[in-house]
Amino acid sequence: MKGRQGEATMNGKAKLLYIEDDPDIGSWLSRDLKERGYEVEWLPSGEGAEELAADADLAILDVMLPGLDGFTVGQKLKKRCPGLPILMLSARSAVEDKLQGLHFADDYVTKPFHPDELGARVEVLLRRFGKGEDQPVRLGHLEVRPRELTVTDAGSGEEIALTPKQLQILLFLLRNPGRILTKEQIYESVWGESFLEGDKTVMVHIRYLRERIERDPANPRLVETVRGIGYRVRPS
């Protein structure tokens, strides 16, 4: 498990800017993230963060910091580097705090957190923002290259032709590995429109997608159906 996620997708090491005032948590998490294959720059306060953010691939911010709080620092970073994904990591779990954080941040994790969960969320954010996606993702017998938008059969080396929507669905599922996504979430992310009640579009597209990528579309293994809830993929 250790370092697996980082190694799976990184060509060079992704640079993480981590701002945390608690030395115990800061030193431990920095070490853990480094072990996961990231390059980590840990700052005990928001001072100097803006300069380092320009080179960072992702920022992890604590909320309660000495001087400027995490919300203010996060907003400044987002303003300066709009393409920088920000993950808030805070002991403040009130809905208001989460809403305030998610106003500019891309994810919000409350303490105490599970290190694997944090690692997975960092990975997902990096993928979503197209950072470190230059390595192929393995999904069963498939090899998916998100940046090149190609899907190949790893066994035969043949490229599998997918329609843009099928590819978008597959990439969206891969960006959320292990997570079950509902048809509403898939539709709104891929089509960019509000889901209409009773719409079968997602179901139909997934059926066609399976016909293209599954060895046995009648018994799908790559894109799982969780009955009544949604779909998920579990990349290897």
Add this chain to the structure above:
Amino acid sequence: MKKLIQKLKRPSLIARYSLIVLSALVMLPLLITLVGLVTMTSLSWLHPPASPSIYSNTTKLRLAWEAEAAAMGGESKEQAAVRLKAWIQKYPRSKVFRVDGEGSLHDAIPARKDFPAQWSAAYTVEYMKEAVNGVRYTVVSFVGDNRSEGFIVVEVPRYLTLPYSQRLDGVGSTVYAIGVMIMLTLYLFVSFLFFIRIRRRLVRLQAAMELPSESGLPLPVSLSGSDEIGRLEQSFNGMIRELEQSRRREEAEEALRRDLVMRLAHDLRTPLTVIRAHAFTLGREALSAQGKESLQLMTGKLDYTSELMENLFSYNLLVAGKYPYRPQRTDVTRLLRTQLAAWYPVLEQAEIELDSDLPEESIWWQADPQWLERVVDNLLQNVLRHAASGCYVAVRLLTENGGTLVVEDRGPGMDAESTFKGTGLGLAIVDLMLVEQDLCKQVRSGPDGTIITIWPDPERAKSNCQSTDELSTDF
């Protein structure tokens, strides 16, 4: 002394009212008397009693008329007419006429339409009867010495024959009555103004009380005087100031409390995070079976403690009414599907089968989505913690009754002995959130499992919504 002067300058309401009553009791009779005196004096000045009227001496008037009648004897018609005209010039407010021996009417000055041109004996008698004590003083005299030349008549308004004192009585009474009426009206007007002004100031104060500002408290009013109402306005402003200060104090205390809770949460979660991190590191080391078991127990307790803290803070906020509540039209089907998608891996890991039965169509409730998510989270957390032995949980959304949510497990039931008995905070939060959102809950729990049913029922009173039926067997 100064105080007295100040009081006189700014009289109180009671002083003003006393003044009005005093004026009614003392001043009014005095003023009415004054009106009488002024009236009489004015009339006396206009008609001084020292200059008597030419009509007031009736004897003299009668004798003069009789002399005229005697002198008229044997004169021609023209001479008689001249004589009567001369009389009118002397007594302009009198009326005269002549009836000749044949009963014909002549020389009526001024002309009389109410008289016949020919006087019969009967009419003459009737005229004379009416003249006695009539409104006019009347003298009838035969012309000349014999009774064959007819007669002449003079009429003078009777009030002209009265003395001045008697004649002015009527006029004086009327003027006096008008004067009294004016005085009374003036008094009523002053009283009316007094009460109208009081009313206007009270209404203004009432309006100020009923018109809250943005802060929810009424605004202070400008003082309209230093009397009782002025002091009332002063007290009202003082009360507003007190309330405003109290509100600010309350806000400051609330901010302090929230800050304290926030810091407390932070200070508790930070060491938990460190423990969790190190437990994770420890888990990557080679441990004995007992060590692994201890670590697993430690991690489980860590999860439980952080969850308990979360519930404690939420419960605290809910009870204080400070938990943000934003109700809106919410698609429960979609919300549940998303929640179950998030919970599925957790339940899967705990080897709990999730049987979800959600309709294709949307079901809308008026609720806060964050609160509903919390309700579902707490119910599933409860299943995970207390009913995992049943290895089964069903989440159904039925379309009946505007949408009915059913969460069913096959755990040992709520009354079962459990090492993970817990505080019941999670369910207490569920209850509080459901009541606030006008959602009803029914719990049926027995040794074979628990079924929790939730449905919206805005018609029913909130207090009647909760009901817990304990079933011992069979479901």
